[in-house]
Amino acid sequence: MLYISTRDTSERKEKVTSEVAVCRGIAPDGGLYVPEYIPTLSADTLRSFINMDYPSRAAYILSLFFDGMAYEELLSMCRTAYSDDRFPGGAAPLVHISGPMYSLELWHGPTCAFKDMALQIMPHLFTASLRATGEKRTAYILVATSGDTGKAALEGYRDVPGVRIKVFYPTNGVSRVQKLQMMTQEGDNVSVCAIEGNFDDAQSGVKRIFADAGINRRLDDKGYFLSSANSINWGRLAPQIAYYVSAYCDLVSAGVISMGDVADICVPTGNFGNILAAYIAKRMGVPIRRLVCASNANNVLTDFIASGTYDRNRTFYTTMSPSMDILISSNLERLLYFVAGPAETSAYMKSLAETGRYTVAPETLAKIKGDFAGYYVDEPGTAATIKRVYETSGYLADPHTAVGIGGADEYLRCQKDGCSAPIIVCSTASPFKFAADVYRSLTGRDPSDEVSALGELSELTGKEIPQPLSRTLKLPLRHTRVIPTKDMPDEIFVGL
Ligand SMILES: *Cc1c(COP(=O)(O)O)cnc(C)c1O
Numbered sequence: 341m342l343y344i345s346t347r348d349t350s351e352r353k354e355k356v357t358s359e360v361a362v363c364r365g366i367a368p369d370g371g372l373y374v375p376e377y378i379p380t381l382s383a384d385t386l387r388s389f390i391n392m393d394y395p396s397r398a399a400y401i402l403s404l405f406f407d408g409m410a411y412e413e414l415l416s417m418c419r420t421a422y423s424d425d426r427f428p429g430g431a432a433p434l435v436h437i438s439g440p441m442y443s444l445e446l447w448h449g450p451t452c453a454f455k456d457m458a459l460q461i462m463p464h465l466f467t468a469s470l471r472a473t474g475e476k477r478t479a480y481i482l483v484a485t486s487g488d489t490g491k492a493a494l495e496g497y498r499d500v501p502g503v504r505i506k507v508f509y510p511t512n513g514v515s516r517v518q519k520l521q522m523m524t525q526e527g528d529n530v531s532v533c534a535i536e537g538n539f540d541d542a543q544s545g546v547k548r549i550f551a552d553a554g555i556n557r558r559l560d561d562k563g564y565f566l567s568s569a570n571s572i573n574w575g576r577l578a579p580q581i582a583y584y585v586s587a588y589c590d591l592v593s594a595g596v597i598s599m600g601d602v603a604d605i606c607v608p609t610g611n612f613g614n615i616l617a618a619y620i621a622k623r624m625g626v627p628i629r630r631l632v633c634a635s636n637a638n639n640v641l642t643d644f645i646a647s648g649t650y651d652r653n654r655t656f657y658t659t660m661s662p663s664m665d666i667l668i669s670s671n672l673e674r675l676l677y678f679v680a681g682p683a684e685t686s687a688y689m690k691s692l693a694e695t696g697r698y699t700v701a702p703e704t705l706a707k708i709k710g711d712f713a714g715y716y717v718d719e720p721g722t723a724a725t726i727k728r729v730y731e732t733s734g735y736l737a738d739p740h741t742a743v744g745i746g747g748a749d750e751y752l753r754c755q756k757d758g759c760s761a762p763i764i765v766c767s768t769a770s771p772f773k774f775a776a777d778v779y780r781s782l783t784g785r786d787p788s789d790e791v792s793a794l795g796e797l798s799e800l801t802g803k804e805i806p807q808p809l810s811r812t813l814k815l816p817l818r819h820t821r822v823i824p825t826k827d828m829p830d831e832i833f834v835g836l
Contacts, residue, residue, distance in 0.1 A: 341379070341407045343574065346677035347371030347686040358406045359469035362575040365568050371686075372673050373574045378623045379404040381585065386626070387599055389589045394431040395419045397589070398461070398582035405578045409468060417464035426450055426460060428807065432583040434590040435767075438733040440760055441748060442596075443741070443767045444587045450495045450808050451521065452770035453488040453663070454614065457583060458576040459496035465575045466567075467502055480564040481505040482549060482832065484542035487518040488663045488769070490532070491525070493569040498527030504564070506832060507532045508542045511822050515662070516790035517773060517809065524815035532819035533831055545828040555829055562836050571613035572670050580617035581624070587764050588626050596762050604763040606632035606751065608744035609641060610664035612671035614766060619675060619711060629761055634747025635716040636661045641669060645714030648705035650688075651697040659719055660739040660777040663768070668692070680704045713754075717746035723781035725749070730782060736801055738774045739781075741767040772797060772805050 342355035345367035353376075356364070361373040389397050395418035402418070403411045422431040429448030437443050449456025470479060481503060483493050490507040497505045509522060511534035522532045535542050549555055550566055559565060571577065584605065591597050605628055607615040615633055622628040635642050637657040644650040652667040659665055676685040684704065691698040700708070717725065722739050725746040729735050737745055744765040752763065771778045775793040780786060782800065787793035791813060794805050823831055 341405055342376050343373040344376050345369050345371035345682075346374055346673050347682055347689065349682045349686060357408055357472075358574065359408055359472040362465055362469040362573060363473055363475065363567070365570075365573045370689075371682075372572050372671070372677075374674055374677055375405060375574075378620060378678075381625045383599060383625075386585070386589060386592075389585065390593045394582075394586055395422050397586045398422065398431075398579065401582040401585055402461075402465075402578060405574075405581075406465065408472060409465075413468070417461060417468075421461040421464060427456075432457065432586055434587050434594070434764070435735075437729065437735045437745070437765070440752070440762045441745065442587075442591070442762055442764050443735065443737075444583065444764050445767045446583060447738075447767065447770045447773070448806075449492075451488070451491045452773045452806050452809055453492060454766065454768040455488050455492035456495065458571075458579045459489075459492040459569065461579045462569065462573070462575045463496045463500045463503065465578075467500060469575070470502060475565075477560070477563050477565045479503045479567045480559060480832070481567050481569050482546050483507045483569055484539070484546040485509050485514070486539040486662060486665070487514045489570065491518065491521045494522065494525045494527070494530050494532065497569070498525070498530050500529070504529045505531075505569075508535050508546060508828060508831075510534070510538045510542050511536060513539050513542075515774070515776075517775070517794070517812070520791070520817075521809075521812050523817045523819050524812055525819060526815075531835065534822040535825050535828065536822060537825040541825045545825050549829055549832060552829065555832070558833070559836075564836070571611050577613055577617055577671070577674075580614055581620050584618045584621035584628070584764075585624070585626055588621075588628070591762055591764070600627055602627045602629035602761045604628070604630045604632060604748075604751070604761055605766070606634055606744050606748040606763055607766045608634045608636075608661065608664060608740045608747070608768055610666040610669065612641070612669035612675070614768070616671045616674055619678070622711065623678070630751070631712045632747055632751045632763070633712055633714045634744045635714065636664050636722065636743050637716070637718050638665050638667060639716035640667055641672075642714040642716040644672075645708060645712050648702070648708075649697065649699045650692065652692070653696045660722060660774065661743050663740060664743065675708070676700070676704070679707045713751055715747040715750040717743045717750075721746050723777075726778055726781035730801070736771045736778070736803055737767065738769040738771040739777050740769050740774075741765065741771075742781075744768070770806050770809070771803075772809050
């Protein structure tokens with residue numbers, strides 16, 4: 341399996357191995373790497389998954405996209421990444437909410453958010469790729485985070501040989517719990533630093549460091565090269581395909597549907613990475629009928645799916661589902677490529693960079709509408725969904741998951757034909773990770789403070805605080821530096 345750039349319009353495309361795609365992250369022309377074809381899964385293969393555990397299913401899917409690596413090697417990576425130790429509640433359990441709705445819980449990992457599903461396995465793929473390409477230097481991973489990604493990357497890369505990682509976060513731009521998760525991070529190759537600025541400042545600071553030839557040369561002299569862990573990297577996307585395949589098989593093995601029957605999938609969406617993985621699963625042959633893209637008040641994708649115009653020139657809202665507060669969904673570029681090809685994709689991305697907007701061709705929009713539906717849930721709607729779902733079915737949802745459930749509700753209401761199919765909603769974070777907002781949504785009252793909210797929510801609902809979060813509250817603070825944004829370039833040399 342070779343990979344090409346979403347923007348490569350030349351006749352003789354540059355094709356690279358999966359290892360090179362993972363090491364580079366982004367293609368030299370600014371495009372994203374995509375597999376040159378989408379492999380297919382036969383009904384027999386799907387049937388054979390039914391009696392397999394999650395690591396075996398995931399290793400099989402990964403082996404289709406990383407065919408330079410042996411299945412046994414991938415299986416051993418998956419057994420480590422998705423072990424009961426790291427995912428005590430199971431890697432991707434499917435839980436019934438009510439009626440046709442099922443929750444695919446992706447947050448039983450070490451940071452209690454779905455990014456663990458990719459970031460626990462990605463370091464294995466990354467180091468195997470470094471080995472395969474003959475890289476001798478140490479990878480220096482730089483991350484700017486608004487919360488969930490930074491912690492998940494730290495947990496994934498901690499104590500991985502040949503890697504060092506530094507995370508920058510806005511000191512006033514993440515929740516108290518997220519801050520504690522990062523300040524208490526363990527591991528000998530990790531460091532975390534807060535900046536006096538917002539997420540955009542952190543992000544721009546990191547981008548400037550990547551683009552600075554002088555910094556890159558100094559790092560090279562010391563035996564390092566810069567790398568990133570964000571969701572444009574194929575090594576983060578591929579592992580996400582596996583849980584959609586797995587969830588479908590779980591519906592079959594639970595007797596909810598028969599092999600071959602359709603199911604819908606609803607994904608609370610920010611950067612479009614998670615839902616793109618579902619789209620690829622559909623293209624591989626998993627009988628997925630509709631992909632429902634659920635957004636919060638930052639509903640740029642809802643408008644895009646309805647009208648064909650993507651326009652980032654709009655008000656930015658800070659919501660209680662902060663991991664979806666995004667106006668540029670980078671992975672949409674991969675969908676455009678699969679639907680419309682590289683020439684259209686390049687033109688749209690150029691227009692996005694220059695004007696902040698683009699409108700896709702009518703045929704392109706028609707194809708997208710054939711696979712996707714888009715709905716959004718505003719802040720009062722999110723709070724009301726948390727309360728209603730808990731009171732009617734006992735299911736406790738975090739605000740991101742609630743956006744997914746609210747979007748799925750809206751989708752079911754709009755289905756005219758009444759042809760029912762189960763709908764799988766991605767549950768992307770533990771309710772305890774956003775305990776204060778969940779508590780407020782349920783009771784209409786403020787908790788004593790953001791940290792006590794975990795205990796108060798547990799008392800109110802009788803549900804247990806996940807162990808990684810309760811442990812975080814007891815660990816000593818190890819990373820307390822706060823620096824001005826302009827000092828970021830110096831900061832990366834501290835301790836080298
Ligand atoms: C990152 C994140 C999302 C959004 O996923 P994308 O792949 O960016 O669309 C949703 N919910 C939570 C909790 C997240 O951390």
